Amino acid sequence: MGFLDTLLGRSKPAPPDLDRLFALSTAALTLEAAAGFTPTGLGSVCFRAAEGGAFARLQQDVQELLDADRGPQVEISQDSYGYTWLLAQHDPQDVPGLVTDLHAVNSTLEGGGFGPHLLCSLVSFTGPERQRLALVYLYKRGTFYPFAPLPGDKRDNALEIQVKGAVGADLPFEDDLSRWFPVWGAPGL
Amino acid sequence: MAAPHLAPEPATARRTAAALAPVLLVYAATVAPAFLLGPWWGLAAVAALLAAAAVLCRTMDRWVLWAAGARPVGADEEPELHAVVERLCLSSGLPKPRVAVSAAREPNAFAAGSGPGSAVVCVTEGLRERLGPAELAAVLGHEMAHVAGRDVLAGCVAAFPTLCAGLVLDGWALLWRGGPLGALAAVLLAPLAAVAALLYGAGTLAAMALSRRRELRADEAGTLLTGRPGDLAEALAKISARPGGKAGAGPGAGPAGRRTLRPVSTLCVVPAALTASHPPVADRRARLLTVARRLAAGA
Numbered sequence: 001m002g003f004l005d006t007l008l009g010r011s012k013p014a015p016p017d018l019d020r021l022f023a024l025s026t027a028a029l030t031l032e033a034a035a036g037f038t039p040t041g042l043g044s045v046c047f048r049a050a051e052g053g054a055f056a057r058l059q060q061d062v063q064e065l066l067d068a069d070r071g072p073q074v075e076i077s078q079d080s081y082g083y084t085w086l087l088a089q090h091d092p093q094d095v096p097g098l099v100t101d102l103h104a105v106n107s108t109l110e111g112g113g114f115g116p117h118l119l120c121s122l123v124s125f126t127g128p129e130r131q132r133l134a135l136v137y138l139y140k141r142g143t144f145y146p147f148a149p150l151p152g153d154k155r156d157n158a159l160e161i162q163v164k165g166a167v168g169a170d171l172p173f174e175d176d177l178s179r180w181f182p183v184w185g186a187p188g189l
Numbered sequence: 190m191a192a193p194h195l196a197p198e199p200a201t202a203r204r205t206a207a208a209l210a211p212v213l214l215v216y217a218a219t220v221a222p223a224f225l226l227g228p229w230w231g232l233a234a235v236a237a238l239l240a241a242a243a244v245l246c247r248t249m250d251r252w253v254l255w256a257a258g259a260r261p262v263g264a265d266e267e268p269e270l271h272a273v274v275e276r277l278c279l280s281s282g283l284p285k286p287r288v289a290v291s292a293a294r295e296p297n298a299f300a301a302g303s304g305p306g307s308a309v310v311c312v313t314e315g316l317r318e319r320l321g322p323a324e325l326a327a328v329l330g331h332e333m334a335h336v337a338g339r340d341v342l343a344g345c346v347a348a349f350p351t352l353c354a355g356l357v358l359d360g361w362a363l364l365w366r367g368g369p370l371g372a373l374a375a376v377l378l379a380p381l382a383a384v385a386a387l388l389y390g391a392g393t394l395a396a397m398a399l400s401r402r403r404e405l406r407a408d409e410a411g412t413l414l415t416g417r418p419g420d421l422a423e424a425l426a427k428i429s430a431r432p433g434g435k436a437g438a439g440p441g442a443g444p445a446g447r448r449t450l451r452p453v454s455t456l457c458v459v460p461a462a463l464t465a466s467h468p469p470v471a472d473r474r475a476r477l478l479t480v481a482r483r484l485a486a487g488a
Contacts, residue, residue, distance in 0.1 A: 050416030052484030
């Protein structure tokens with residue numbers, strides 16, 4: 001079981017468990033009750049667009065898949081580092097619907113053999129004082145962490161720890177704090 | 190969840206061990222003369238070497254950074270560079286390495302350290318000036334592949350004799366510019382320089398087998414990490430295009446510009462001194478472009 005096999009997605013011993021994304025619905029309820037954070041109805045999936053035709057076709061498939069279904073707003077954008085973000089929009093109350101869309105995008109890309117290119121998925125929330133917050137799902141680790149950006153490329157670490165305390169029991173949390181990577185410029189945040 | 194990405198391939202581990210054998214011979218050759226003084230001296234030299242090796246494995250990253258004139262930079266200093274590395278960590282599942290920048294003008298990059306937990310990736314100012322964000326990500330992907338493949342330590346162990354010898358040679362070359370007194374010192378130290386030159390040559394040869402293969406492997410794995418072989422091919426072309434316009438030129442082209450990274454040459458993404466430690470850039474680009482064509486065809 002080599003590094004290349006893992007990167008190529010061959011014979012994974014512990015495949016990323018995308019179904020963990022569904023735990024976000026419960027976490028959203030807990031977060032609202034415990035800290036007053038409400039979902040914004042925005043969620044996004046980040047992936048590295050590979051060169052070439054196969055990936056371009058797949059990207060089209062994903063967009064069609066989401067567009068066909070009740071016509072939710074799906075926007076494709078590129079960030080300044082060359083990564084592609086798919087932004088899905090739902091009624092703020094409909095977190096399960098949003099999570100289902102994110103799951104569909106992830107599993108379509110994974111099914112197309114582009115699992116190695118998936119980075120993360122996130123669902124965003126706003127706080128009682130309009131603080132911004134995202135719960136980020138790390139595809140490669142199958143874990144979640146909070147990301148709370150402040151103006152001027154700073155992070156609200158206190159809030160992130162507080163959120164971990166609130167929803168840590170609902171989600172498989174990332175224990176390694178050094179992997180709570182900031183996702184600056186994520187659409188929908 | 191355990192990170193399966195970090196499991197080293199057993200076959201690769203064996204091959205790495207085999208490739209390290211000549212490197213160990215170089216190490217042995219440096220202590221062998223002590224046995225001429227007597228068995229106790231010899232044993233003392235071996236003990237000193239083993240102790241040095243143990244310390245070295247833990248502090249290798251600092252040595253390499255120091256030799257390359259690089260310093261670690263924080264996320265507040267270099268937010269963009271850190272963001273590129275973080276994205277690569279997100280897509281590879283690797284822990285984040287430290288990030289360093291070398292003031293060297295030559296465009297190059299290297300990874301050092303003793304494993305994924307303690308790795309450092311370094312880019313030069315020259316590299317950042319010449320490459321766009323996508324190409325920079327491709328080069329850093331190559332370096333992250335070195336980290337993931339656990340060949341940073343093997344690479345560092347192999348590079349160390351060359352590193353020391355390179356530093357001695359650089360210092361010796363500087364003496365010549367130090368006026369008559371410097372020249373006198375240089376002549377007196379000529380035997381030391383000769384030994385260093387010998388060690389430099391032997392060390393580079395020994396590191397060759399290891400590093401040529403690990404470069405190709407890092408090209409491939411790094412490309413899978415970013416999905417963009419074209420970017421890496423483009424970056425390699427830009428890096429190897431010397432200021433004089435001679436692609437992949439020998440040691441004669443612009444030696445002043447490449448002096449600073451010579452001690453860590455075998456670790457760099459393109460060799461800083463002797464091309465023999467790496468496969469020719471043209472070959473690497475050809476391989477990458479084949480992958481790019483395969484992706485374009487949708488295979």
